[in-house]
Amino acid sequence: MRSETVAVMDENLENLVDMNNKKRANPMVTVHPIEKGEINKANSIKIRTQDLSVFYGATEALKKVSMDIQKQAVTALIGPSGCGKSTFLRCINRMNDTIPGVCVKGKVLIDDIDIYQSDINIVTLRKIVGMIFQKSNPFPKSIFDNVAYGPRLHGISDKGVLEDIVEESLKRAALWGEVKDRLSRSALELSGGQQQRVCIARALAVNPQIILMDEPASALDPISTAKVEELIHMLKQHYTIVIVTHNMQQAARVSDYTAFFLLGELIEFGKTEQIFEVPKDKRTEDYITGRFG
Amino acid sequence: MRISSKTAQKIAFSFLGLAAVIVIVPVIVIFAILIQKGLPAINWQFLTAMPRMGMRAGGIFPAIMGTIYLVLGTIVVALPIGVLAAIYLVEYARRNWWTRMIEVAIVNLAGVPSVVYGLFGMGLFVIFLKFGASILSGSLTLSIMILPVIITASKEALSSVPRSFREASLALGVSKWQTIRYVVLPNALPGILTGTILGISRAAGETAPILFTVAAFYLPRLPKSIFDQCMALPYHLYVLSTQVPNVSQKVQYGTALVLVGLVFILNFFAVVIRSYMRSKKQW
Ligand SMILES: Nc1ncnc2c1ncn2[C@@H]1O[C@H](COP(=O)(O)OP(=O)(O)OP(=O)(O)O)[C@@H](O)[C@H]1O
Numbered sequence A: 001m002r003s004e005t006v007a008v009m010d011e012n013l014e015n016l017v018d019m020n021n022k023k024r025a026n027p028m029v030t031v032h033p034i035e036k037g038e039i040n041k042a043n044s045i046k047i048r049t050q051d052l053s054v055f056y057g058a059t060e061a062l063k064k065v066s067m068d069i070q071k072q073a074v075t076a077l078i079g080p081s082g083c084g085k086s087t088f089l090r091c092i093n094r095m096n097d098t099i100p101g102v103c104v105k106g107k108v109l110i111d112d113i114d115i116y117q118s119d120i121n122i123v124t125l126r127k128i129v130g131m132i133f134q135k136s137n138p139f140p141k142s143i144f145d146n147v148a149y150g151p152r153l154h155g156i157s158d159k160g161v162l163e164d165i166v167e168e169s170l171k172r173a174a175l176w177g178e179v180k181d182r183l184s185r186s187a188l189e190l191s192g193g194q195q196q197r198v199c200i201a202r203a204l205a206v207n208p209q210i211i212l213m214d215e216p217a218s219a220l221d222p223i224s225t226a227k228v229e230e231l232i233h234m235l236k237q238h239y240t241i242v243i244v245t246h247n248m249q250q251a252a253r254v255s256d257y258t259a260f261f262l263l264g265e266l267i268e269f270g271k272t273e274q275i276f277e278v279p280k281d282k283r284t285e286d287y288i289t290g291r292f293g
Numbered sequence B: 001m002r003i004s005s006k007t008a009q010k011i012a013f014s015f016l017g018l019a020a021v022i023v024i025v026p027v028i029v030i031f032a033i034l035i036q037k038g039l040p041a042i043n044w045q046f047l048t049a050m051p052r053m054g055m056r057a058g059g060i061f062p063a064i065m066g067t068i069y070l071v072l073g074t075i076v077v078a079l080p081i082g083v084l085a086a087i088y089l090v091e092y093a094r095r096n097w098w099t100r101m102i103e104v105a106i107v108n109l110a111g112v113p114s115v116v117y118g119l120f121g122m123g124l125f126v127i128f129l130k131f132g133a134s135i136l137s138g139s140l141t142l143s144i145m146i147l148p149v150i151i152t153a154s155k156e157a158l159s160s161v162p163r164s165f166r167e168a169s170l171a172l173g174v175s176k177w178q179t180i181r182y183v184v185l186p187n188a189l190p191g192i193l194t195g196t197i198l199g200i201s202r203a204a205g206e207t208a209p210i211l212f213t214v215a216a217f218y219l220p221r222l223p224k225s226i227f228d229q230c231m232a233l234p235y236h237l238y239v240l241s242t243q244v245p246n247v248s249q250k251v252q253y254g255t256a257l258v259l260v261g262l263v264f265i266l267n268f269f270a271v272v273i274r275s276y277m278r279s280k281k282q283w
């Protein structure tokens, strides 16, 4: 069942571009991104930004950021408030497009496809790039309907298939055991940490390849936070994860790579151990050790 | 001499209380008089029979049905247009001089006296579009009159749906229209309905807009199509009170009570939906 649904759900990256003349991949034979990832370990850059700048009206919130984000790894974005972490994150699924007056310059490449080129299909892009928000935002619907929301609107109506997707997604979000007996209850009755994992399951249900997380644990208690962190650790086998966090320990615990932003600039980017143990830039060191104004 | 703050507070409170009483008293008095003088007239025959003897006896059935037809016609026309306009303004239109002009137009539309709508409806629907005096013309006229109410209420309801819901849906690769259709509208629906019902209940009680566009002076049968004239409660009441000599007070007050009761029921529905919405709202 699941393999079938995966075939239906899976958006091949080539479909990103609305190609009329070019050959379209048969959706029934697309390879699941997980397998694809294992085959192409050599080419391990999933997201690449080139001189990415973002302007909110006249203010430049992001200044020429170039960064290569590894496939199936966790990349943490750290930096003081207002340094452009969320702005950077929201460029990757073009969520910034929904804000009037935003201007994006430079390039964002996902699997070498420029997602800001004019014929890109934003809806397809956002199926491939999922997002988890700081404040958990489940819909005022049942747990089941929350998780099934994306697949349903993407055309899956078979009840059995939907049930499989919901179960699989909740399992991946490490929530199945806690909610399997009350899938028809409102998601808003859950605890904050559970709500956030419903949101994660909801994102996983559309079978993304990349998951963006904007301070996903900042509103959670330590136990829920630990659960979410554990979850992130598990998810990176399958997904490319970019996470914004204000918590240095968290960045050190969950991430493989860390990027330090300051006033819209990417100051330093590298392996997490290197950033935390031997930062090259004085400002990075100051921020990490808490000696920052 | 200085008044102590306690006395000042007492004085302030009594003024506030007085203001509240001034609001309530007329409502109670009106209802009391209507019920006292009108209730004796109301019986099954009064509600379901045709008027007889030049409307001095018999029932007011065609007027009740006429008002119901007009209300339904108005809902059918005004609700979709109002909601679609609100969706356009809230979800799609960029803020510029064009949308500001639309908003100014809506505000002004709300301030136009109802008799002007009546004349406008006569000019446009009855004469120019040749719909004649008919349920169609009347419903269209009433619709235009209550569009501002529906648009304003719908806009408010749509804007109160949290941005985070929209973002969550968009981030799942759901298109903007689907997001509006499946997340925004369901959550805005109670607010939209409340506003619509309040608008409709105003339309149900208006005389001026239907005067030239639909209302029949005396038509002791039910309309057969939307191109027929019909009787309507507010106009019937006006006729009974001023145009027909020797109508018993009982019949006049009975008609008034039915009209107020109808409006009251509509408003009651609006209140029920609103309180239901409050109890369900969890964000
Ligand atoms: N919608 C917006 N309109 C105008 N300016 C904005 C908008 N969103 C963000 N900015 C500005 O862009 C800059 C970067 O904001 P951003 O939200 O990316 O910061 P951040 O690093 O995520 O901060 P935080 O850690 O507080 O979430 C800030 O100076 C902010 O004021």
Ligand SMILES: [Mg+2]
Residues within 6 Å of the ligand: A085, A086, A087, A214, A244
């Ligand atoms: Mg942020």
